Amino acid sequence: MKKLINDPKNVVEEAVAGFEAAHGDLVTVSHDPIFIARKDAPVSGKVGLVSGGGSGHEPLHGGFVGYGMLDAAVPGAVFTSPTPDPILAATKAVDGGAGVLHIVKNYTGDVLNFETAADLAGADGIEVRTVIVDDDVAVKDSLYTAGRRGVAGTVFVEKIAGAAAERGDDLAAVADVAEKVNANVRTMGVALTPCVVPHAGEPSFELADDEIEIGIGIHGEPGRERIKLEPADKIVDRLLGPILEDLPFASGDKVALMVNGMGGTPQVELYIVYRHAAQVLADKGIEVTRSLVGNFVTSLEMQGTSISVLKLDDELTELYDAPVQTAALRWGR
């Protein structure tokens, strides 16, 4: 295992300390319990947005804390949901009196730990609503599984709900728009290489030199199927097919297209992926009106990509375009 780390036990703590040092203009950090909050939190009268989950997916979630997006991010150990204590502390820290929205990716651990924190916050008189993000179409049958996983679509949920909160929507309205984004976004990913969790020291799974994993999860969970390496355009077809069928997306739709890197993918490759994805959508009469290309929801050093498509209407587009100022996403200010 080759990593720029000191001790595997201190990875999260030291990375958060570095984040604090680099982005002191945007955030403040609580070290015990550990969470990252917007510098000016709590914003009085504004709905607070808290997300979190295992570390190793950076910039998610800490990179999205700031004006127009999250009020706090709670990093767990690498690939491990945070415990209720820091979630509760973050919830209290950002409550501006208008309630707090928890944005939770659909993993058993995240759901259970946020659930406990929400209960405890409720007992302390803070109104909490929870939105579960489950945009990953790679998981086929939600009836007999833990349900779909929450993956890169989370960025759209956090951006758009954050904008709604910033313009002064109340908790119900912010939660509703977050649900609406989740209902309209679909994602699927592929891994070319596994990643190595620092405390494990071994790759999360094995892939032969000519194999890729279609439908990979963001924790290195094995995906839908393992196939031989193919040209990028074919891989894009495999990812977009299930995405477009699922909502389904239709000719005339306007969409935001995100090509997300898994952490170790060169940007040239992401743009090669974007190119064909945009072509396929255009061929189907689907208009891409907003685009994101880069590392947003990663799996440490994994090589691979995920494609997310979000169906936009005027409201979502307006909220997407609203100013945002975070370490990883910034425009309009």
Add this chain to the structure above:
Amino acid sequence: MKKLINDPKNVVEEAVAGFEAAHGDLVTVSHDPIFIARKDAPVSGKVGLVSGGGSGHEPLHGGFVGYGMLDAAVPGAVFTSPTPDPILAATKAVDGGAGVLHIVKNYTGDVLNFETAADLAGADGIEVRTVIVDDDVAVKDSLYTAGRRGVAGTVFVEKIAGAAAERGDDLAAVADVAEKVNANVRTMGVALTPCVVPHAGEPSFELADDEIEIGIGIHGEPGRERIKLEPADKIVDRLLGPILEDLPFASGDKVALMVNGMGGTPQVELYIVYRHAAQVLADKGIEVTRSLVGNFVTSLEMQGTSISVLKLDDELTELYDAPVQTAALRWGR
């Protein structure tokens, strides 16, 4: 070789096409000869900024085309300087009548090809000034070598010179401030893993499982020395030492600190590096007033990092803070 590509021969072309599709709001693309220009180029009366070099370092340079930074970027084949034709075409395309600045990283190929293009542009009546960026302190003895390499410090040169051009400085002034940035920035990098150039299909060099390469170049050129893997903090010490000695930086200096990912490095690691780099600077009484952490000048999927330190004064700080709107760097609008 596992890559999200179609044909190694088409990597640059397809990636640029994807970039064009994703960022059509910011740029226009010429496909033959290939270059990326600011959407509103030429900006009448403004000095045009053109940079370029081998591909594989994205977001450099295309990601820095837009308001307040570059007017055009000329991508060569992967790790290969572009030829004079597209440089000349880009130079003509962005000339707004106030002359054009070429920002060239110090590699024999880049220098020679830009030189030819500048001569040809001059013959066509366009005034061209050239700034050679050579911030890499890993290369020790510049008297008996091709000189220091241009690496991540290029981002600071492009940002700050771009701001000077945007506020209306003339060609001499823009060139002077670019020289000033180059004179005040120092960089050194480390590789944990090599990268694979698509047309070569083999790693650019071999590193044992417990070895790292200190002073790596951004083309996978072997560096200053090969050592055993060490804790991140020790590696940071090895990079910062030569950087701080070289200018030298002194107590009381204000600096911008960039921790740059080589393409395949997880963000947690970059922030662990940032944390210790900021500590070392603080211990020496050097104040970090501006920070960049992320993938800015990469070497495909290489794992590793580079640290750049730029000595700031009021003028450079003001220009750094000026609005910029590019695919990879954006603030203030």
Add this chain to the structure above:
Amino acid sequence: MSLGITWTTDWIRESARVVAEHRVELINLDRAIGDGDHGENLDRGYTAVMAKLDDLPPDATPGDALKLVATTLISTVGGASGPLLGTAYLKAAGAAGAEKELDGAAVVALLTAARDGIVLRGKAESGDKTMIDAWTPAVDAAAAALAAGKTEAEILDAAATAAEAGAVATEPLVARKGRASYLGERAIGHRDPGAQSSSLLLRAAADAAKGA
């Protein structure tokens, strides 16, 4: 020969020991069908428990000790197993109440409450390839041993043996809860890490009772 605070703390210490010993094994089981952190999660949790164990007052009851484990696991483990095992210990503590000594019936009640707590939070059924597939056979075997008039130590031994068999029996299953559920057929042939760790914890309980 009922079980008191010594058994409880012995159990906790032995749990910490076996979790540390099997840390890599549990990581590897989780790498195969999950995300590779299960051994690390539990080791972090039980290390934290050990750091607090000496703070227990001298007159602590088994319930006090179990509650300490519960709150510590909940606040240090994270992931799916943290809240689930945390709830198990919390409910077990509730079942133990303020009693100083637990007889066979109390032991069975404790195990049953623990299992029910996991089901309450995680909603898994038997055969879903989760830790429940260790706990439910354990509870059933414990109840049968109680009915057959066995000692507390024998009851716990029966529970541990059934849990071990239950963990092994997860191997051919497709998962319907937790991360492994994403794998479909590909989870077949792999043992569930949570079932395996629960069988280790129950064996620790039996071993602690043997010494008692």
Add this chain to the structure above:
Amino acid sequence: MSLGITWTTDWIRESARVVAEHRVELINLDRAIGDGDHGENLDRGYTAVMAKLDDLPPDATPGDALKLVATTLISTVGGASGPLLGTAYLKAAGAAGAEKELDGAAVVALLTAARDGIVLRGKAESGDKTMIDAWTPAVDAAAAALAAGKTEAEILDAAATAAEAGAVATEPLVARKGRASYLGERAIGHRDPGAQSSSLLLRAAADAAKGA
């Protein structure tokens, strides 16, 4: 038995062939002490040259053909070798002038002009571990062969042989120009890719003359 357009185009064709044949070898030499693209760069360039070669008018002179190579390499190769070799061909074309046939003296003048062009652009000296270390021995050997009254084919053979030796002789050197200069002592033991490719190009010239 002077050399005309047939020799020139044979030389170019043979150059394209050997560059393609040695593409991977040149990439590997460049991977060792550079950035691993030299074989790819030249192959891209000579492939482009081949695509244009048939456009040469029937009455083209050697100078015309060499100029075509020059402009095509400059506009397709990039990197350090593109402008350097491009300039070499450009200066060679200048030396060849409008002549239809080149005698021994003209061949030596052509090689000398090519070498001087590379030095003009790249400012390398002998022993800097660059393509100059193939070219300068080649020029010297060609001049010596001319002075000894050899034929054009013999002159080119002498040049190629000297270039080959010159390329081999770069192995023990530390580089002072180009990317390999960053390596210091670590370049020792590796042959310079540009010197190697130049020796291939000069051997191609000699082979083309043998056939002529």
